[in-house]
Amino acid sequence: MSKFREPAAFQAASADWQLLPFRFERIRGRVLLTNLVGEHLFLSAEEFEQLGSSDLPTDSPLVRRLRAKHVIREKDDELPVELLAIKARTRYRRLAEFTSLHILVASLRCEHSCPYCQVSRQSSDREAFDMRSETAALALDSAFRSPSQNIKIEFQGGEPLLNFGLIEEVVEAAETRNETEHKNLGFVIATNLALLDDRVLDFCRAHNVYISTSLDGPADLHNKNRPRPGRNSWELATAGIQRVREELGVDRVSALMTTTRSSLGRVREIVDAYVEQGLTSIFLRTLSPYGFAIKTKSFNAYDVDHWLPFYEEGLDYIIELNARGVPMVEQYAALILKKMLTNDDPGYVDLTSPAGIGIGAIVYNYDGDVYASDEGRMLAEMGDKTFRLGNLHDDSYEEIMLSEALLAPLEESFAPSAPMCQDCAFETYCGSDPTYHHATSGDFLGRKPTSGFCRRNMAIFKLLLERYEGDATTRALFQTWAGH
Amino acid sequence: MSEAKLSFDRAGYSLDAVQRAAYRFSDRLSCDISEGAKAIEVNVRVADGTERPEAVLDDFRNEALDQVLRERIRAETSDVRNLVLALAFSKTGLIETDV
Numbered sequence: 001m002s003k004f005r006e007p008a009a010f011q012a013a014s015a016d017w018q019l020l021p022f023r024f025e026r027i028r029g030r031v032l033l034t035n036l037v038g039e040h041l042f043l044s045a046e047e048f049e050q051l052g053s054s055d056l057p058t059d060s061p062l063v064r065r066l067r068a069k070h071v072i073r074e075k076d077d078e079l080p081v082e083l084l085a086i087k088a089r090t091r092y093r094r095l096a097e098f099t100s101l102h103i104l105v106a107s108l109r110c111e112h113s114c115p116y117c118q119v120s121r122q123s124s125d126r127e128a129f130d131m132r133s134e135t136a137a138l139a140l141d142s143a144f145r146s147p148s149q150n151i152k153i154e155f156q157g158g159e160p161l162l163n164f165g166l167i168e169e170v171v172e173a174a175e176t177r178n179e180t181e182h183k184n185l186g187f188v189i190a191t192n193l194a195l196l197d198d199r200v201l202d203f204c205r206a207h208n209v210y211i212s213t214s215l216d217g218p219a220d221l222h223n224k225n226r227p228r229p230g231r232n233s234w235e236l237a238t239a240g241i242q243r244v245r246e247e248l249g250v251d252r253v254s255a256l257m258t259t260t261r262s263s264l265g266r267v268r269e270i271v272d273a274y275v276e277q278g279l280t281s282i283f284l285r286t287l288s289p290y291g292f293a294i295k296t297k298s299f300n301a302y303d304v305d306h307w308l309p310f311y312e313e314g315l316d317y318i319i320e321l322n323a324r325g326v327p328m329v330e331q332y333a334a335l336i337l338k339k340m341l342t343n344d345d346p347g348y349v350d351l352t353s354p355a356g357i358g359i360g361a362i363v364y365n366y367d368g369d370v371y372a373s374d375e376g377r378m379l380a381e382m383g384d385k386t387f388r389l390g391n392l393h394d395d396s397y398e399e400i401m402l403s404e405a406l407l408a409p410l411e412e413s414f415a416p417s418a419p420m421c422q423d424c425a426f427e428t429y430c431g432s433d434p435t436y437h438h439a440t441s442g443d444f445l446g447r448k449p450t451s452g453f454c455r456r457n458m459a460i461f462k463l464l465l466e467r468y469e470g471d472a473t474t475r476a477l478f479q480t481w482a483g484h
Numbered sequence: 485m486s487e488a489k490l491s492f493d494r495a496g497y498s499l500d501a502v503q504r505a506a507y508r509f510s511d512r513l514s515c516d517i518s519e520g521a522k523a524i525e526v527n528v529r530v531a532d533g534t535e536r537p538e539a540v541l542d543d544f545r546n547e548a549l550d551q552v553l554r555e556r557i558r559a560e561t562s563d564v565r566n567l568v569l570a571l572a573f574s575k576t577g578l579i580e581t582d583v
Contacts, residue, residue, distance in 0.1 A: 021557070021558075023554070036565065081564060081567055085572040088569060420504075423504065449510045449512075
């Protein structure tokens, strides 16, 4: 039996209102509608059926709701078209900005031996695995070639503090160069903090360098995930976090966590560990399906179905903490909520389309190889150089940015023209992750019905909307996260 | 593996709509689709171990119907969609004639 009126009913020629582009999805008996720029509303199944009725009165409450969300417009009214255009332009404004995050791999060496890490080397051979000054200078040239007004330089590893001299050199050279370039320049060191000392702190203070570190939760879990001589990774990381907070400021350090199989079932303890450190945000991440993370299955393997309950429990616990007056933001939710509830796009690489590889962030490896993403670098370490764009020593900026290794995945994975994504009501919240799909299904697009990326994100979008619609307190909390 | 034959009247369904529905369900079903004079015939195989295969088939039929609706919305709004995007990207420097 048909749930809808005859298709002719949707031709609104005789109605006083006209449809605007929108997409819909049925969720638990209700219908989610999202307009061209992702603004959403829920209708009951009955209301949705009425939308197909050309005699729906123009002054009905339903028509007013639909007009307010730019799902329909009064016949020939140009204002909704202009407003949608402004909102769409705002949403895509980062495209014109181009690459803003430039990741320099200062050293592949690391004193940790984390089983899931794809890239690190336990070596004292500086010649073999540290970035050299001339390579760093070329990376800086490339970063300043980006038309973006905002340039963030992030030092990664291995453990980048093992090559701290190079970091000092790059920061000072970038600052000197910026006296004439006038970019909004920022620096981040992604470090496990085990090697934090006065020299590093003094330099970070003098040059306004931010610290991004890893904290996987309570001591036993963190130390199991991140083995090092002395088995004291957690002790060093938490002591480092406190030193940075005290000496540089509470906002100068943030932490990321990696979810291993050992983390599942312990999300409340993990969140509590962040609260205990005085941190006010946490990013409940999945483990990337690359390199050693696949190789060392026995240590890490878990699938989306195992991870989603972990995420849901964590999100609900964070909502509960906030209700009790303990401030905590779940970063992945905050990124999505910004896309859901505002017309801004935070430009998070995994959740943009066109994909953020290369044009949102780019990686300069220690040896001068340039990769479209950090995950592309990890794949290369496993022998798959699909996302290698060139080498700073051999190739020009134009050759790197116009290489097929970048253009092909960008074009082939573009979500608004991808099967299923094209009609998906969540498309504006989502992204196209060509590296993930290449690693898991062998092509840049992937098959969405069986894609773990699609499954995970669809579940999170539905969860966030459910909580947002569920009660006023959570709605208010999510609105503050969206502005975060 | 259980099998079923579904038939979609061509007066109400396009081949594209049925194919889109089949793609969306390709994690649960595999389909052979053929066009007859009056109907689109779909031979469906439901994977072993699927709980309540009849319910999956019902959902598939409803999805085909939703795809018809999506097709109508796309057709009816394609002009205004293009207009909005043209307006959005004008004067951004992203379109060659703009530069």
